[in-house]
Each structure stands twice: as C-alpha cells, then as structure tokens.
Amino acid sequence: MNDMRLTERAVTEKAKMSARGVQVHYGTNHALKDVDVDILDKTVTAFIGPSGCGKSTFLRCLNRMNDTVASARVTGKIEMDGQDIYDPRVDPVQLRAKVGMVFQKPNPFPKSIYDNVAYGPKIHGLTRSKAELDEVVESSLRKAALWNEVKDRLAAPGTGLSGGQQQRLCIARAVATSPEVLLMDEPCSALDPIATAQVEELIDELRAQFSVVIVTHSMQQAARVSQRTAFFHLGSLVEYGETGTIFTSPRDPRTESYITGRIG
Amino acid sequence: MTVGLLSLLLLVLAALGFVVGRQKAIASVKGDTRNLHSLPAYYGMGVALFTAVPAFALMLVWLLVQPVLIEAQVTGMILPEDIADGSSRDLVMSDVRRIASGMDVLAERGLPEAEFAKLVTDTTALKTRLADAGVALAADINPHVAEAAAVYRAEVATGRAWLAVAALALAVAGFLLAAMRVTPEFRARNVVEQFIRVLLVAASSVAVLTTVGIILSLVFESWHFFRLYPAKDFFLSLTWAPKFGGGSSLGIWPLLWGTLYVSAIALLVAVPVGLMAAIYLSEYAGPRLRSVAKPALEILAGIPSIVYGLFALMTVGPFLRDWLARPMGIGDSSSSVMTAGVVMGIMLIPYVSSLSDDIINAVPQALRDGSYGLGATQSETVKQVVFPAALPGIVGAILMAASRAIGETMIVVLGAGAAAKLSLNPFEAMTTVTVKIVSQLTGDTEFASPETLVAFALGLTLFVFTLGLNVLALYIVRKYREQYE
Numbered sequence: 001m002n003d004m005r006l007t008e009r010a011v012t013e014k015a016k017m018s019a020r021g022v023q024v025h026y027g028t029n030h031a032l033k034d035v036d037v038d039i040l041d042k043t044v045t046a047f048i049g050p051s052g053c054g055k056s057t058f059l060r061c062l063n064r065m066n067d068t069v070a071s072a073r074v075t076g077k078i079e080m081d082g083q084d085i086y087d088p089r090v091d092p093v094q095l096r097a098k099v100g101m102v103f104q105k106p107n108p109f110p111k112s113i114y115d116n117v118a119y120g121p122k123i124h125g126l127t128r129s130k131a132e133l134d135e136v137v138e139s140s141l142r143k144a145a146l147w148n149e150v151k152d153r154l155a156a157p158g159t160g161l162s163g164g165q166q167q168r169l170c171i172a173r174a175v176a177t178s179p180e181v182l183l184m185d186e187p188c189s190a191l192d193p194i195a196t197a198q199v200e201e202l203i204d205e206l207r208a209q210f211s212v213v214i215v216t217h218s219m220q221q222a223a224r225v226s227q228r229t230a231f232f233h234l235g236s237l238v239e240y241g242e243t244g245t246i247f248t249s250p251r252d253p254r255t256e257s258y259i260t261g262r263i264g
Numbered sequence: 265m266t267v268g269l270l271s272l273l274l275l276v277l278a279a280l281g282f283v284v285g286r287q288k289a290i291a292s293v294k295g296d297t298r299n300l301h302s303l304p305a306y307y308g309m310g311v312a313l314f315t316a317v318p319a320f321a322l323m324l325v326w327l328l329v330q331p332v333l334i335e336a337q338v339t340g341m342i343l344p345e346d347i348a349d350g351s352s353r354d355l356v357m358s359d360v361r362r363i364a365s366g367m368d369v370l371a372e373r374g375l376p377e378a379e380f381a382k383l384v385t386d387t388t389a390l391k392t393r394l395a396d397a398g399v400a401l402a403a404d405i406n407p408h409v410a411e412a413a414a415v416y417r418a419e420v421a422t423g424r425a426w427l428a429v430a431a432l433a434l435a436v437a438g439f440l441l442a443a444m445r446v447t448p449e450f451r452a453r454n455v456v457e458q459f460i461r462v463l464l465v466a467a468s469s470v471a472v473l474t475t476v477g478i479i480l481s482l483v484f485e486s487w488h489f490f491r492l493y494p495a496k497d498f499f500l501s502l503t504w505a506p507k508f509g510g511g512s513s514l515g516i517w518p519l520l521w522g523t524l525y526v527s528a529i530a531l532l533v534a535v536p537v538g539l540m541a542a543i544y545l546s547e548y549a550g551p552r553l554r555s556v557a558k559p560a561l562e563i564l565a566g567i568p569s570i571v572y573g574l575f576a577l578m579t580v581g582p583f584l585r586d587w588l589a590r591p592m593g594i595g596d597s598s599s600s601v602m603t604a605g606v607v608m609g610i611m612l613i614p615y616v617s618s619l620s621d622d623i624i625n626a627v628p629q630a631l632r633d634g635s636y637g638l639g640a641t642q643s644e645t646v647k648q649v650v651f652p653a654a655l656p657g658i659v660g661a662i663l664m665a666a667s668r669a670i671g672e673t674m675i676v677v678l679g680a681g682a683a684a685k686l687s688l689n690p691f692e693a694m695t696t697v698t699v700k701i702v703s704q705l706t707g708d709t710e711f712a713s714p715e716t717l718v719a720f721a722l723g724l725t726l727f728v729f730t731l732g733l734n735v736l737a738l739y740i741v742r743k744y745r746e747q748y749e
Contacts, residue, residue, distance in 0.1 A: 068636055070550070097639030107630035110653045119648070120638040170634065177638055 016041040016181060016211045017062060017085075022076035024057050024066065031057045035076070035237045037230055039181065044203060044212045046226035046243065048219060050258065053232040055215045059183050062213065063099035064092040080181070097124050100179035104186040106166035108158035108173075113150050116158040116169055117141060120177035136176055144172035145202055164195025171202060182206060184214040188221065200225050219259055223247050231255045270323065270428050274435050278316035281439050285311030288446045302453035310452045313459050314442035319435035326427045334419045341412040356409060359401065363390075363413035364420070366399035373397070384410045482727060485711075485720035493714040498721060504684035506704065506715045514718050516725060518684040522694035523726075526605045526680060527669035529690065533609025534669075535662055538616025545617070546624040547646050558621065565614040569674040576607040576679030588691070595691025597681065602690040604679035608672055612665045619664065623657035624650060656740050663737035667730040673698040697722050 015038040024032035032054040039045050039062070047055035057066070064085065066072040078085050085095055097120070108116050117137045120126075127133040137154075141147040146168040150161070158169050167187060174182055184203070188196040203212055203225050216222050222229055223243060230240040231252075239246060239255045250256045286308030293299040300307070335357065342356055367380060370393060383390040387405040394401065446452070490498070493514060501515025541561065545554055581598035584606070589595035627650050635645040651658075673696075681693030682703065704719040711717065 063637065065633065065637060068633070093639050093641050095639075096637060101633075101637035103630060103633060103637070105630055107628070107634040109631060109634065109649050119635070119640075123638070123640050123644050123648070173634075173638065 014041045015039065016043075017078065017080045019058075019061070020077045020079075022058065022061060022074065022078060024054070024061060024075075025073045026057075026069070027071045031235055032061075033235045035232075037237060037240055039211055039213055040228060041211055042207055042209070043228055044207050044214060044226040045228040045230065046222035047213065047215045047230050047232060048217075048222050048258070049232035049238075051217075054235040055230075055232045056185055058232070059185055059213060059215050062181070062183055063096045063101055065096070065101065067092050097177050098179055099181045099183060100174035100177060102167070102170050102174050102182065102184045102187050105190050106163060106170050108161070108166050108169050110157065110159055112155045113141075113158045113161070113169060114154040117172050117176050119173060124177060126177065140172040140176040141169075143175050143202075143206065144168045145198060146172055162195075164191050164198060167191055167195065167199060168202065171199070171206075175206070179210060181211045181213065184212065186215050186217060189217065196221070219247070231258060233258070266424075267323070267327070270431060271320075274316055274319050274323075274431065277432075277435050277439060278312040281311035281315040281442065282308035284439075284443055285309070285446055288443060289448075289452070292446065293448050300448050301451050302456075306452035306456050307446050307450070309456050310459070311439060311442040311446070313456065314438040315435050316438075317459070317463070318438050319431045322434055323427065323431050326423075326430070330420075330423045330427070334416060334423065337419065338412050338416045341415065342408060346406050346408045359405075359409055360413045360416055362399055362401070363394065363405065363410065364417040366394040366397045367413065367417050369397040369399070370394075380414060384414045479727070482720055482724045485717060486724045489714060489717035489721045492717065498718070502686060504700070506718070508713070508715055510713075512715055514714065516697070516722065518686050519695065519697045519700050519722065520725075521686050522601070522676075522680065522684065523670055523696040523698070525601050525690070525694065526608060526676060526696055527666060529602060529605025530608035530612055530669045530672075531662065531666055533606055534612035534616050534665055537609075538613045538665075539620055539658065541613065541617040542620035542624055543646055543651070546621045547642065547650065558618070561614050562618055563614075564611070565618065567611075569611060569672060570678075572607050572611050573674040573678035576603050576675055580607050581679060584691070594689055597691070597693045599679055599681035599693045600691045601680055601694050604676045605690070607679055608669055608675050611672075611675065612669060615665045615668060616661055619661035620654070620658050623654045623661065626657070627653045656743055660737040660741035663733050663740070667733040667737075670726065670730055670733070671698060673702060677702070697726050701726075 017039040019035055019037045019039075022032060022035040023030070035054075035058055037045075037058075047059065049055050060066045061074055061078060062085075066074055074086065080095075080099070083090065109119065111119070114137055117140050118133055121133060121136050127136055138147060138151075141150065146165060149165060150156075150169075158166065161169060167190070171182075171187070188199050191199065200221065203214065206212055214222075214225065226243045228241070229243040229246040231238045231246065231250075231254075233254050239250060239252045246255065247259055250259065286304045289300055289304045289307035290297060297304055338360060339353065339357060342353065342360075347353055347356055371377070371380075375393075383393060385407070387407055387410050390410055391401060391405055498514055498516055500517075501513055502517050503513045503515050504518045506512040506514060545558055545561075549557060577599075581600070581603040584600065584603055585595065585598045588602075589597075589600065631649050631653060632645055635649045640648070676696045676699050680695060680699075682695050682699060683693045684700065685692060685694050687694065701719045701722050704716055704722075
C-alpha cells in the first residue's frame with residue numbers, strides 16, 4: 001500500500017447519488033441487505049469485498065441494470081440529485097444515459113471504432129450534424145486516451161483491437177453520452193498490468209468531469225484510484241469512508257481482516 | 265449356409281472370444297487384476313473384435329463382389345441369337361436370375377437336385393413347375409437360358425459355401441491370434457481404442473462415399489443425356505415440350521424460372537415472418553412463453569410437405585383465386601405460383617425462425633448489456649447491436665431455407681400445377697424442376713431416350729444449385745463464428 005496518494009484526497013462533500021436501505025433479492029436469494037451509501041460528486045468511489053458480497057449487485061442498482069434481470073427485486077430508495085431513480089415517472093432508459101457503465105469484460109459492438117463511440121450520441125440524438133458527431137467521437141476517444149492509437153483506422157472493427165484498447169473503447173463509448181456518473185464493474189480484471197495502469201490513469205482524469213464508481217478485487221487499485229471506499233461483506237455494507245482511513249485504520253474488524261488478506 | 269446363420273455363428277464365436285480373452289487375462293495374473301495393464305473386459309473385447317470384425321468385413325465385400333463375378337461368367341453363356349428382338353441382354357439376364365430363384369423355391373419344397381438336370385432339358389415342364397413356385401414367365405424358356413440359370417444357381421451355392429468357410433476360418437484365426445496375445449503386459453486398452461477408431465473412420469467414410477456415388481451416378485446419366493440431346497439446347501432453349509417418340513424440346517429455363525419464382529415468393533413469406541418470430545422469441549418472450557412457443561413453432565417443421573400440399577390444393581389455392589386473382593382479372597386457376605409460394609413460405613417459417621433464434625441467442629449477453637448501459641431501448645438494441653451481430657448467421661439460415669425451397673416437390677405438384685411456362689403473372693400455373701423430374705420418370709419408360717434421361721440432367725443442375733447455396737451458407741456462417749472472441 002505504499003503507492004496510496006494520500007495528498008489527492010481532497011473532495012467536495014456534495015452527494016451526487018444517495019442510497020438508503022437498499023435491499024436486493026434474486027428470487028429467494030437475499031443478495032443485498034440494507035445498504036446506505038452516498039456517492040459524492042466528482043469523486044472516485046471504490047467498492048471492495050470478496051466475490052459474491054453484493055458489490056456488483058449494488059452497482060447495477062445505480063443505473064437500474066437489474067431491471068433486465070427478470071428475477072431481481074430492488075427495494076429501498078436511491079436518489080440522484082434528489083430525484084428517486086426508482087420512481088415510476090423515471091424512464092430507466094433516460095437514467096442509463098446519465099449513469100454510464102463499463103463492464104468487466106470489454107464488450108465492443110461488432111461495428112467500426114467510430115460507430116462504437118457514436119452509438120450513444122446517435123440513439124439519444126445528442127448531435128445535430130455529422131461534424132458535431134465527429135467532434136464528440138474524437139473528444140471521447142481523446143478522453144479515453146485512445147485517440148492517438150486509432151485515429152487512422154476509425155473504420156476498422158472495434159473487435160479487432162487489443163484487450164486494453166477494447167476496454168478504453170468501451171470507456172470512450174460510455175463517455176460519449178456525457179454521463180454524470182460512470183459505473184465501472186471490475187474494468188481491469190481482463191487486462192494486463194500495462195493496460196490496467198492506463199485505465200487507472202484515465203479514471204483519475206475522468207474524475208474532473210463526473211463521479212466514478214468502481215468495483216474492484218484489487219485493494220491496491222482501490223487505494224490508488226479512489227477517494228472513498230465501501231467494503232461489502234456477505235451482502236451487507238460493512239464500512240464506508242475515506243479511502244486512506246479505511247486502509248490505514250478501519251473501524252470494523254472484518255474490514256481489517258479483509259484488507260490484510262485474512263478473509264476473502 | 266445362409267448369411268443369417270453365418271452371422272449368428274460369428275457373433276457366438278465373438279461372444280466366446282470375449283469370455284475366453286477375459287478369463288485368460290485373469291488367469292495370467294492368478295486373479296489379481298491390478299497386475300494387468302488394462303481392465304479384464306478390454307482383453308475380452310479385443311479378442312471379440314478381432315474375431316468378429318474382419319470376418320464381417322470379408323462377408324460384406326464377398327456379398328458385394330460375388331454377384332458381379334458370377335454375372336460376368338454366366339452372361340457369356342447367352343449367345344446373341346438367344347436375345348429376342350426388342351429385348352436386351354439385361355432383360356435376358358434378369359430372366360436367368362428369376363428362374364434361378366424359382367429353382368431355389370422348388371428345392372426348398374423338396375424337389376431333389378437330380379430332377380433339376382432333367383428340367384433344364386425339358387423347358388416346358390420347367391415353366392409349369394416355376395409357375396407353381398410363383399415365378400411366372402411370359403415367353404417359352406430358351407434352353408440356353410435354362411442352362412445359364414442352372415449354372416447361375418450352382419455358382420451362387422458354391423460361392424455361399426466358400427464364403428462360410430472363409431469367414432469362419434478368418435474368425436477362428438482372429439480368435440486364436442488375439443487370444444494368444446493376451447498377456448499381463450499386453451496393452452489391450454490401447455488396441456481396443458485403435459480398433460474403435462478404425463471402425464468410426466469406416467462409418468464416416470460410408471457417408472462420404474455415398475455422396476460421391478450419388479454424384480457419380482447423376483453425372484454419368486447426365487452425360488448419356490447430353491450425348492443424345494445437345495447441351496446448348498438444354499441450357500439455352502426457352503421451351504419445354506417433351507414428346508415421347510422424338511422431336512421434344514427440352515429447355516431448362518421454364519422449369520428454372522418456375523423454381524426460382526416459387527422459391528422467391530416462399531422466401532418473401534418465410535423470411536420476414538420467421539425473423540420477426542425469432543426476434544420475439546429470443547429477445548422479448550419470457551422463459552415460460554418461450555418454452556411453449558418454440559416447440560409449437562417447430563411442430564410446423566415436422567408436418568410432411570404433402571400435407572402442406574393438400575392445404576395448398578384445398579384451401580389456399582381456391583381462396584387466392586376467388587378473392588385475389590379473379591376480382592383483379594389476372595388469373596383463373598387455383599394452382600398458381602402464388603399458392604405454392606405462400607404455402608411453401610409457411611412451411612419454411614419454422615426453419616428460418618428456429619435457426620435464427622439459435623443464432624440470435626448466441627449473441628453474447630455482454631453486447632446487450634453494453635447497449636442497455638448506454639441507455640438504448642430494447643428495440644434499439646435489437647436493431648442496432650443484436651441483429652447486425654447475428655446477420656451473417658441469419659443470412660446462412662435464409663440460404664439454407666432457400667435450398668429447401670428449391671428442392672421442394674410435393675407442394676408444387678399440388679399447388680402450382682404442371683405447366684412449364686415463362687410468365688411474370690404469379691397467379692398463373694407454372695412448374696418447377698423437381699416436379700418435372702418426377703413426371704419424366706413416372707410411367708412405363710425405358711432409360712434410353714432423352715425424354716427420361718433429361719431427369720438426371722435436371723437433377724444434376726438442381727444439385728449444383730443447392731450445393732452452391734449450401735456452400736455459400738456454410739462460408740457465411742463460418743465467417744460469422746470468427747467474429748467474437
């Protein structure tokens with residue numbers, strides 16, 4: 001844990017999203033129990049915990065991706081800018097445009113690199129002209145630190161890129177819809193250390209524009225990139241707080257056991 | 265010895281081989297089977313396989329080769345003057361075989377062998393005797409033919425006897441050889457494995473060789489046809505008017521046009537409906553509905569095409585005529601390209617939907633999640649991500665449906681009529697290549713005139729056509745497979 005950047009922890013205290021008493025059931029399985037978390041604006045929040053602890057489940061509640069799982073049932077309250085996102089008046093499709101998501105495995109569409117990035121802006125009608133769309137594609141690829149590698153082959157299929165490039169393409173694709181929150185579900189688990197370093201650097205840069213929530217199995221990664229950390233265990237939120245505090249002086253013995261490698 | 269009895273004997277010998285091999289293996293290690301290289305059953309299996317398989321293989325080859333050899337020998341006994349006008353050597357030889365089989369029946373009824381020598385010289389008595397045995401012959405029996413039949417029968421009997429001796433000898437030799445090799449160090453497991461591999465290779469080559477045989481017979485007969493009828497006229501002429509007795513015009517175009525027209529209408533019906541059904545089933549339907557609807561749709565594929573043909577004839581044809589063709593004044597016949605095309609399209613719906621459904625399901629869920637995660641709706645996701653990803657596979661499915669449509673016969677016979685015509689009006693009766701193949705070969709015809717041989721040329725054309733479509737489909741499907749991972 002020597003590479004914790006304790007100097008960069010200064011964040012705003014304004015909550016972008018807040019969850020209160022969130023419960024998730026998959027059929028008869030009670031996957032998430034009574035979770036309260038505030039996701040702060042322009043902050044990287046890391047969710048850590050052993051496999052099956054509910055951290056991905058909670059992540060998928062934040063953009064209502066659990067709606068696509070037939071057996072899932074979500075109760076409790078999740079607000080974004082004071083608006084309940086599970087309110088019947090909220091269109092989950094609109095919500096997901098504001099809360100982007102990057103998945104564990106890179107999943108570029110079998111389309112060209114350009115069309116992958118242009119997908120979101122096109123379906124939401126965010127641009128008025130081809131020139132404007134070109135601009136959005138370029139700036140998204142630049143933000144994802146991919147522009148220099150692909151600018152000469154935008155028409156090539158996105159599936160032809162390397163694993164790390166594909167994941168950055170997926171990030172560019174999510175960034176292109178100008179989300180307010182970006183959810184990342186173990187975005188580096190399929191990547192090698194070099195690609196991981198690039199993505200982590202990227203996450204830190206993206207923080208300037210929006211909140212990032214990242215699920216990770218690597219505690220070093222959580223320590224490196226996040227300002228807030230939440231530790232989940234067996235479906236409950238055990239501890240949530242400032243990353244440096246969680247890693248240096250956790251209050252809960254389970255957190256301490258996990259970060260020192262005794263459980264998990 | 266009959267083939268059945270011989271087979272039974274070989275099987276008994278093989279079973280014995282299994283027991284002996286197993287016992288010997290166990291005895292060789294004094295009952296402690298842990299010291300054997302393989303499980304005892306493998307030793308038994310090895311002996312049984314070496315006993316039975318070579319003997320059965322010999323039997324198979326022998327039964328295929330023997331008739332050819334005997335035929336070649338006996339046919340020499342028939343002199344040119346024995347062949348009546350209008351007959352042929354083949355017809356006389358078939359008489360020989362019938363008389364020989366009649367003699368077998370008589371022998372089974374207890375006629376002593378000595379009597380046959382007399383009967384061969386007395387052909388009228390032979391004829392009445394054979395009629396009793398259920399073999400009725402039209403003309404009087406030529407003495408040469410009777411003699412040939414007797415020789416034929418004798419040769420078959422000797423052949424059978426030698427077959428039994430050879431097969432049994434081979435089986436016993438295999439038995440002894442394999443039994444002798446049973447020692448604790450003998451790798452029976454590996455040997456059996458090898459043996460089974462050879463058997464599997466043989467089984468798969470049967471399928472390949474059959475295909476080659478079918479193609480060769482088509483090519484051979486088509487070549488006969490093209491010697492009698494100019495290929496230029498067949499491929500370029502626009503009229504189809506076969507006349508038994510010569511002077512026919514056998515252009516393939518009216519038939520090919522009918523085939524393509526009917527298939528095109530069938531695909532116009534089957535592709536949109538089938539695809540939409542597939543998209544609904546794979547993307548929208550819940551698991552409960554899907555588990556009911558998919559098999560229900562696939563039942564359609566199990567209905568024999570003749571039943572669809574009846575549906576075309578009795579229901580769709582009159583309906584289209586009375587409600588569309590007549591009011592619009594463009595047709596007066598209930599059999600029409602439209603009738604056959606629509607009904608064939610209904611038949612093809614389950615093919616298109618079932619294949620496409622599998623292909624759409626193979627699109628990784630991760631792609632759908634990626635699209636939903638960007639705020640796309642379900643139909644946007646289907647239209648812009650799932651469908652393009654599945655497209656090459658779907659094209660393959662459509663091409664497979666197309667080659668089925670091109671080869672379909674019964675629906676066209678009952679739905680589209682039998683008139684070979686080049687017309688654009690879909691409410692007119694037309695016909696297809698397959699229907700004409702059937703009609704050229706039905707009835708009392710000999711395989712020597714261009715009017716019958718044309719069926720093979722038509723068949724070959726159709727074969728090349730559908731083969732091309734299937735190759736294209738396979739190529740596209742294979743390319744699609746490389747797209748993910």
